[in-house]
Amino acid sequence: MSVELVCTVCKTPYHSSQDRFICSNCGASIEPILDLEKRRNTMIQVIKKGSSRSEGIWGYRPMFPGFTNVMPVSMGEGNTPLCHAGTLGKVYGIKTLLLKNETVNPTGTYKDRFASLALSLFCSEGAKSVALGSAGNAGSSVAAYAAKAGIPCYVILPDGGVFARAQQAMSYGAHFIRCKGEVNDCIDLVEQGVSRYHWRNASTTMLHNPLASEGYKSIVYELFEQMSQTVPDVILCPIGGGILISKIFRALRELISLGLTQRMPRLVGVQAAGCAPVVRAFEQGSKVTSVWENPKTIAGSINDPVTFEGITALHVIRESAGTAVAVNDEEILAAMRLCASKEAILAEPASAVTLAAAANLRKSGWIRPMDSVVCVITGSALRDLPLLSGGTQEAPSVHPGNLEELDLTMRR
Ligand SMILES: [Zn+2]
Structure with a gap:
């Protein structure tokens, strides 16, 4: 590839021929x-x-x-609905609450915006296999696009609560390898395996794939169109590795540079209280994140103790006059259930954090009643149904043809 690169923060220029894309200056x-x-x-x-x-x-x-001359590996990713969450907004006291519903992407998450670009690029460069470390969603997404492209995929996932996502990746024919560590350990292993097994590293970080990461910007272009060529007052994004919020900021800055809008929305980075290195750094006024010890949350898809794009994420939150907040597992569950029952969107825990945070920020007054607020619902809870619905064991049971039993049940 012959694309010129630049640091997101200090603007030092770089050339594209390197293994790790990180600014040696900052x-x-x-x-x-x-x-x-x-x-x-x-x-x-x-x-x-x-x-x-x-x-x-x-x-x-x-x-x-x-990507000018690249043949797309595509399955209809993007163009996701922007849903007006009227009922949920009423509960939270936010008049215009909009949900960017990324759960309807081909594999159920926003990661498809990355995977489509990544596999298209790798195939055009003759890649024979791909590998990635992931918290789960990226693994299934890249596995699906590798299947579509017809090349083998190796997915290394942490040995924790990502079972349904591992199953999804394996269903697409990926080779699943468990790692007794965190997501950053998985990504490190992939880095080490690249030369040994001739893998292309498909980890969904700017550090490894600055070009494919650009795919996330399309969320903002779609928002702009869906909001009749305007931008909202506030956008809430979940933060795991920090890439999504960084790319949302970049796309917004592009809209401003092109004269399409004058306004930068305030960006809110949301983490789970059980793993919140970005929130901690933000509150301490620090420009860098540090490793979060003993991470533990039901929001597995953002359970990242090491924040790969932490410096950039903190930078864009501050540049946009935004904030970073954490919500606990109880608040996440409540938001998931409310979103499912009131708006009929199954938001995974890592997405429901944005709803819980919107409720809290409205209560504190940081979000004003008339603000237009967008929550990015990054992934589907179809893989988290036990968490969402509880057990089915307690449901009433009746015998065939027995209307008396059914009557009794209905009266209860
Ligand atoms: Zn720099």
């Missing part, structure tokens, strides 16, 4: 340079027009540096 993540001046009119047109259902994220191809 430690922040690195992103590809998108020349907004050179193709200004094309980009304005692309974003204003929006993407068709069949094109998905590929309708925004000019916004992803390095």
Whole structure:
């Protein structure tokens, strides 16, 4: 690839031929340079027009540096609904509460926006196999796109509560390897295996894949179109490795540079209280995160004790006049159940954190009643149903044809 790169924070320029994309000057993540001046009119047109259902994220191809001549490996990712959560908004006291429903992506998560670009790029470069370390969602997403592309995929997941996600990855034919560590240990193992097994490292970090990471920006382009060419006042994002909020900020900055909006929404990074290195760093006024000891939360998909894009995430939260907050498992469960029963969206714990945080920030007054608020519902709880519905054992049982029993049940 021949794309020029630049540090997200100190703007030091980099060339693309390296293994780890991290700024040697300040430690922040690195992103590809998108020349907004050179193709200004094309980009304005692309974003204003929006993407068709069949094109998905590929309708925004000019916004992803390095993908001009790449053949897409695509399954209709992107173009997800923006749902007005009227009932939930009423409960929380927020008039305009909007849910960007990423659960309807092909594998049930926003990671498909990355995986489609990653596998397309790898295949165009002749990759023979891919591997990644993941907290679960990225593993199933990359596994699916590798299946579609017809190349083997190795998924290394932490030996914890990611069983349903491992099953999903294996269903797509991926080779599943368990690691007795955290998600960062899995990613480290993949790094070590790259030269030994000729894997392409498909870990969903800017550190390893700055080009494919650009796929997440399409969430903002879609939002802009869905909100009649405006942006919301507040956007809440879950934070695991920190990549999503960083890319959302980047896309918003692009909209501002192109003159499509004047406003930067306030970005809220949300973590689970049982693993909140970014929130801790934010509260301490620090520019860097430190490792979170003994992480424990039901929000497995953001249970990242090491924050790969921590410096960038903290930078963009502060630049946007946003904040970082944590919510506990009880609040997460309550938000999941409310979202499922009132809005009919099954938000996984790592997504429901944004709803719980919106409720808390409204209570504290940080979110004002008239603010337009977007929560990014990053992944589906179809893999977390026991957590969501409780057991089915306690449900009433009747015999065939016995209406008296049914009457009794109905009266209860
Ligand atoms: Zn830097």
